[in-house]
Amino acid sequence: MSHPFPFRKVYGAATLIAVLTLFGLLSALLGDGVWDALSWITLTIPLAVIGWKCSRPSKTPSSRV
Amino acid sequence: MPPAAFIVCSLKRYRMVTIHNPIxxxxxxxxxxxxxxxxxxxxxxxxxxxxxxxxxxxxxEINAILQPHVAPASMPSEAPMANVDQMVSEAQARFPSLHPYDVYWDDDEPRVFVYMSPSDEPKNSDLRTMVFDAHTGKFLESPKLGGTVLTLIFxxxxxxxxxxxxxxxxxxxxxxxxxxxxxxxxxxxxxxxxxxxxxxxxxxxxxxxxxxxxxxxxxxxxxxxxxxxxxxxxxxISTPLFAMWRSQTMPQILAPYQGKPMPRHFLSVDAAVKEVSVALPWAEQSAVLFPNAVLGSPRHYLVWNKGKTPITSRLLTPVLVDVETGRLTVSKGLPWYLRTLEVSRPLHFGDYGxxxxxxxxxxxxxxxxxxxxxxxxxxxxxxxxxxxxxxxxxxxxxxxxxxxxxxxxxxxx
Structure with missing residues (x-):
């Protein structure tokens, strides 16, 4: 319990992806045309992250906490 | 603070976030x-x-392949609309044992769906449909409902x-x-x-x-x-929620009619729709439910209206039109929980982009x-x-x- 919880390291990328997803989900709902395109782009990012992380050779995890 | 400076500032603060293990x-x-x-x-x-x-x-896409539909005539969208009552009476002649249940305007193509039903609370498989060209009024087809694989999957x-x-x-x-x-x-x-x-x-x-x-x-x-x-x-839970709202609002609306004989003379659907479109200039009409003791009012047409922008087109506003006098009862709009439901509905289907x-x-x-x-x-x-x-x-x-x-x-x- 003495270590500070590394929030940004653990949840940082996840928070960014959550914000992007939420933006993508809402932009196509609230607008048309360019907002649809923005939605496609932002929602593709989380899927691309999955492809990227699964396809690259595994790196050893960082030892920094 | 200018937006850019605000973002930089927020990011700087975010970098400093360290939370002592919260759990x-x-x-x-x-x-x-x-x-x-x-x-x-x-x-x-x-x-x-x-x-x-x-x-x-x-x-x-699957329905388009499984059940290809007869396309309406290509016309400019501002072309005049055909008479809906004519379509309803045509459907009545085709299905004399059923009564008109619902009229629905297609979102994507100029088509009008007329639904005929044996009861006020029909199953999908009990309904019969006739599809008409919204501009020419010509009968297009009478597709079967509820029989496809997709209905079973749904x-x-x-x-x-x-x-x-x-x-x-x-x-x-x-x-x-x-x-x-x-x-x-x-x-x-x-x-x-x-x-x-x-x-x-x-x-x-x-x-x-x-x-x-x-x-x-x-x-x-x-x-x-x-x-x-x-x-x-x-x-x-949308079905029970809508039922709850109806049971709360309908008795008030129907109270003045208590004891009065059932209407003999019916206002035309076209006239009812025209009246509503004048009263709600910001909206377009998407459906009309015929007098219905279970799902609407036995003495009114229930006209569903939607807005014309991406967001308001998700919000339906019901208006009741007295079938005898044509008097309008404009509701205050649906309560917040039904509005939330309507706006959020596409977020489940993913069919909005x-x-x-x-x-x-x-x-x-x-x-x-x-x-x-x-x-x-x-x-x-x-x-x-x-x-x-x-x-x-x-x-x-x-x-x-x-x-x-x-x-x-x-x-x-």
Whole structure:
């Protein structure tokens, strides 16, 4: 319990992806045309992250906490 | 503060965020138990919903192939509309034993659907449809309802062929799913504390690999899954919610009619629609429910109106038109919970951003199936490494790998 919880390291990328997803989900709902395109782009990012992380050779995890 | 400076400032503050471990090891174990049980309870239902949901995302495209429809004549959209009452009487002549139930204007093409029904609360399979060209008034076709594979898939997806009971079961399962997502996010932190984001050790033992995959796909699809899960729960309870609202508002509206004889003379549908369109200039009419003792009012046409912008077109405003006098009863609009339901409904279907969004929806759906199956695998193989000891194991593993870093680096190249 003495270590500070590394929030940004653990949840940082996840928070960014959550914000992007939420933006993508809402932009196509609230607008048309360019907002649809923005939605496609932002929602593709989380899927691309999955492809990227699964396809690259595994790196050893960082030892920094 | 200018926006750019605000963003930079926020980012700087964000970088400094360090939170002392917000949950104790004891609480982590409790949340882990919540995650395990809420996931296991809904697992089989969620798997079914994910698999049946996949074809439902593409229901428009599949229907177009399975049931190609007769296209209306191509006309400029501002061309005058044909008389709806003529269509209704044509449908009445075709199905003399049924009564007019509902008129519906298609969103995508200039088509008018006239539904005929034997009762006030029909099943989909009891309804007969006649489709007309909205501009020429010409009869196009009379498609069968409720017989397609997609209808069966839809019923399995929403109510397990059990009617209201099944709807309640699916709503509870959807809530259990939301709980498993929330608890999963809370235990994700402690498990990932010493791992990089998106760690996927593909050369590791199967259990470690599936654990990584579960975490990566789970956290990346989290927001989508939360939104689809929550709106799914809301959709399943929409029928009882609408019934509740109707039972609250209808008695007040019908009170002045108490004891009066049933109407003999019926105002024309066209006249009712015209009247509503004058009263609500911001809206266009999407459907008319005929006098109906169960789903509407026995003395009114119930005219559904929608706005003309992307967002207001999701919001339906009901207006009652007295079938005898033509007097309008404009409701104050639906209550907030039904409005929320209406706006959020597309968020479950993914059908509001063209084909690319549907494909994105399908890919998220597949990712969710992987999260689900990997979770079940982790549970089934728990005897190999009890998850309660996973935290300790991860720490050891990480130290081990830290020592091997140079070798791993060479291998990677």
């Amino acid at each position: 104790s090891p004891k609480a982590v174990r409790a949340w882990y138990r919540v995650h395990k049980w809420s996931s296991l309870i809904c697992a089989i239902f969620l798997l079914m919903a994910c698999i049946t949901g996949l074809p439902l995302v593409f229901h428009d 019923r399995l997806h929403t109510e397990l062929f059990l009617g209201l009971t099944g709807e309640v079961v699916m709503a509870v399962m959807a809530l259990s799913f939301v709980l498993s997502l929330v608890s999963g996010t809370l235990v994700y932190g402690p498990f990932m504390r010493r791992l990089r984001f998106g760690t996927y050790r593909r050369e590791a033992a199967p259990r470690t690999r599936w654990f990584d995959l579960h975490n990566l796909l789970g956290i990346v699809t989290l927001t989508w899954a939360l939104v689809v899960g929550a709106t799914g729960a809301m959709n399943t 063209g084909m690319p969004l549907k494909i994105i929806w399908a890919l998220f759906d597949l990712a969710l199936i992987v999260v689900l199956l990997s979770g079940v695998y982790l549970w089934l193989s728990r005897h190999k490494a009890p998850v309660e000891k996973e935290l300790d194991r991860l720490v050891r593993l990480e130290k081990l790998e830290a020592e091997q870093t140079p070798a791993a680096g060479v291998l990677a190249r």
